[in-house]
Amino acid sequence: MIVLGCNGFSRVSEFFSERLGATGVNKHYLLGHDAAAALLVDGRLVAAVEEERLNREKKTTDFPANAIDWCLREAGITFEDVDLFAFPWDWSSQILGEILDGIRSSPSPQAAKTELMGNISDLFDQVVSHQAILADFEARTGHRPDPAKVRFVPHHLAHATTGYYLAGMKDSAFLVSDGRAERFSTLTGEIRDGRITVFDDTVTGAEYSIGTLFSSITRFLGFVPNNDEYKVMGLAGYTAPPNPNPFVEHLLTLHDDGRYTFTKPLQTDNLHSHDALFEEYFGPFEDTLEYKARVAAAAQQMLNVATAHQVRHLEDRTDLDRLLFEGGVALNCLNSTPLFEGSRFEDMQVSFGASDTGITIGAAAHAWLGHPDTDPASIRAAAAPVTPYLGPAYDDAAIEEALEAFAGRVHVSRLDDDEVIGHVAKLLTEKVVIGWFEGRVEHGPRALGHRSIIANPGFDDIKDIINTRVKHREPFRPFAPLVLEEQAPKIFDMGRKTSSPYMTFVFPVRDEYKDRIPGAVHVDGTSRIQTLTDEGTPRLTALLRKFIELTDTPCLINTSFNVAGEPIVCTPTDALNCFMGTEIDYLILGNHLVAKTDLVNQ
Incomplete structure (x- = not known):
């Protein structure tokens, strides 16, 4: 089939x-x-x-x-x-009717309701x-x-x-939470033998979406909602949440059935419906790191509290010992680790999709x-776990065709497999930034080693170099370390987790390693790690092993191969364009080592 x-x-x-x-x-x-x-x-x-x-x-x-x-x-x-x-x-037509009924019964002015009902009806007829x-x-x-x-x-x-x-299709409980679906924002349930049971009394409407609220806060702080929430996560590490936290004390309401609501429901058609409330809680907006970090830390704690409340209730509803957390909110990796550690579940998975x-x-x-x-x-x-490397791949002929278009601007060396590992590992002993392009494009929002930018985290200023000269993005943004799965618990306090192959969990860095990988440690002493195995990413894992052998530094920095505002590169030409438009020092395209001609001739 x-x-x-x-x-x-x-x-x-x-x-x-x-x-x-x-x-x-x-x-x-x-x-x-x-x-x-x-x-x-x-x-x-x-x-x-x-x-x-x-x-x-x-x-x-x-x-x-x-x-x-x-x-x-x-x-x-x-x-x-x-x-x-x-x-x-x-x-369905039933869903449309339920949405329109909800608008009719809302306390909004009649003119606003009429306009919104017309927009929703047109959206239904013309698009969805x-x-x-x-x-x-x-x-x-x-x-x-x-x-x-x-x-x-x-x-x-x-x-x-x-x-x-x-x-791998094992019986599991699940929590799904995002901005909104057809009508709802979050629900819980079970999957047994491929059949889904939704716990209907846990379904929460879009007007109480923690995902949309977090996106509204993202927009309030000057970032792109439904895109830049990871910036808010990064900022949250710069300060402790306020005590008391107005989001938790005044906006969020937890209910005995595991649901939560807001004292002021969201107006999902009004992108600014809560801006005045945010300023009431935190004062007039200030475009400063201190202000943004304070709001971000408060928002992060609110999200943690809300999802932990859902999971505690889910624990009482199911006898299953495995938890799946899906939806956009699940990508909030600052939440994932405490959510799992605070639960009775034996395992929790957040997929690359x-x-x-x-x-x-x-x-x-x-x-x-x-x-x-x-x-x-x-x-x-x-029934087996699925690799994220599911997209297009490009053979030597496609790579060489792309390189021809850059003739005169790049210097290319053709290496065999062993030479790639040894040569790149040696380059990484220095303060260089390398574009790494191999195999099939990874699926999902995170680069997982097939379209990545890699560097040595042992240099104090490597994060600033990548953020400003390569990624063209905010200097507070952290980077993820690549680490061998068998070594990860020695370097990071992973609690009950033994692996994190998709960068969906954050862990404290053990004190004795903070000075050894400063470029991969966030300001709060944590890292969002990607664990590597010989089976999952053989070439990248071999590179990391060789790098460790040469430097005794146990990790490499991994960030997505793109610049701010652009998708992760897909084709060899995408990679070459990004390489030439940034201060990336070297590019690995399959077995081709690429350098910029003007730098080679210096």
């Missing part, structure tokens, strides 16, 4: 721009972001890629035409071979309804799927299934698991 999952809408960005002013700093405050496609063949994930990697528009909402085309070509099939088409949204999605698919691909082959998967169930599928990048995988897996022709034997055969 072949299942194609896809997410993205041709007109959603235009619609939100025209109707809700979602432009500029607010441009990602909409539905359909992280457009992507994924392809399952007999339960095995054979291809998945985000549209942004191909159309070069960060967090694009556009219909994933390029991603779909690549997935089909990678598998050597056409639309006629696809058995099921899965979409990670289920905007079943009919609109299928019309969009046909307009962009030339293929109209047979309705019998189409599955519309509720957004949060797609999230839950993403975590379940990527973690936890945000909307992964819901095409979840939608496809949900459609496959729920099909009557899917037998238990095929499920057992597919």
